[in-house]
Amino acid sequence: MRKGFSRLILLVVALGATLQFASAQFKSTKAEQDPAYVKVIEQRVAKIVAPLHLTNAAKQQKVQNVIEQQYFDLNKIDADEQKAIDAINQGQLSKGAQKDAIAATKSRTDAKVAALHPVFVARLNQLLNKDQVAEVKDGMTYHTLEVTYKAYTDMLPDLTGKQKKQIMAWLVEAREHAIDGGSSKEKHAWFGKYKGRINNYLSKAGIDMKEAEIAWKKEGSPPNYKIG
Template identity: 45%
Template sequence: MKTKINVCLAIALLCMFKMTFAQSDREKYLQVITERSDKIIAQLAIADSATYKKARAVVVQQYDNLNTHHEQREVKIKALKDKYAGQKEALDSKRSKLEAKEDAVLQKLHKQYIGRLSSLLSPQQVEKVKDGMTYGVLPLTYGAYQDMIPNLNGAQKEKILTYLTEARELAMDQPGSREKHQVFGKYKGRINNYLSSEGYDLKEEGKKWEERKAQKQAKK
C-alpha cells in the first residue's frame, strides 16, 4: 500500500514538474515576442500610452497565433507522412489539400490582424509594422534595385514595388527568419526575370553598381 502511494506521489510530482516547465517555456516565449513587438511599435512614435500598449498587444497576439498555427500545421503534416508512408501519390494529394486548407486559415488570420492594426494605427504606421515584422527587406531591396539600375522608369519601379509588397504580405505570416527570407528570395527571382525581359543585363548592371560603390567608398 505504501509503495503504491509513493508511486502515485512520484507521478503527481512528475506531472507538476512538467506543467511548471511548460509554463516556464511559455512565459519565456511570451517575453521574447513581447520584446520583439515592443521594438516594432517603438518606431511608430505613438504619443498615447494606451494606444501604444494596445498596438503592441495586437502584434504579440499575432506572433503567438502564427506560432500556434505553424506548430499545429507541422503536426498535421507529420501525421499524414506517417499514415501514408510509402504511398507518394496519396500523400501528395492529401498534403496538397491540407496545405490549401491551412493557407486559407493563415489568410484569415492575416486579414483579421491587419484589421485590428488599422483600427489603432494610421496606414503609414501599419506599413512600418509590416516592415518591422519582415526585417525591413522591402524598403532595403527596393532601394537596392534603384541603386543598381539608376535609369529604371516609373512603370518598372512600380512593378518591382508590387512584387516586393506581395512578398512582404506573405512573409509576415511565416514562422521564422529563414522562411521569411525564402519568400523574398522567390520574389526577387521574379523581379530579376522581369527586368531581364525589359532588356537589362543584371550581371552587367550589378558589376557597374559595385564599381560605383567602390568609387564612392574611395572618396571618403
C-alpha cells in the first residue's frame, strides 16, 4: 500500500517537473511575436473561448492566455524549424546529407510538439471541465470532428452502433493530433489521414464508399464536402 502511494507521489512530482520544464523550454511571449500575428491570434482565441460562457472574468482571461500561448509556442517551433531548414538548404551538404539533416530537424520539431501537447492539455484541464476542454479542441480545429461525424452518419444512416463508436473514436484521436497543427492545412491533414482509416474500415465491412458518396451528393449533401 505504501509502495503504491510512494509511486503515486513520484508520478505527481515527475508530472510537475515535466510541466515546469516544458513551460520554460517553449515559453514565447507576445512581445516576441509580430504585432499583426498577435492580433489575429487574440481574435481567433476569443472566438474559441466565447462558447464556453465563462462568467468569471479572471478565469476567462487565464483560459484565453493559455490558448494564445499554445499558438505562439507552435508558431515559434515552426519558425525555428523553417530557419534550420533554410540554413541546411543554403549550406554545402551533399543531397543525401541534406536530406538526412532536414529529416533530423523535422524529428526534433516533432519531439518539441509532442512535449508541448500534454502541458497544454494539462493547463486546460486545470481551468475547465471535460466538456469545456472538448469545446476548446473543437474550436481550435474548426469543428471538423462534428462536421465529419455528421457527414458519415448522414451519408450512411444504417451504420451500426459499433461502427459509429469506432468512427467517433478515430475522429477524437484525429482532433487530438490536429490541435498541435501550426496551420489549418496541418490540422485538416490529420483529419484527412483518419478519414482514410475510417473509409478502409467501412469498406472492409462491405460498404461501397464511392457509391455511397455519389448517392449522398445526389440527395443534397454539403457542396464541396468530400468523405474520401
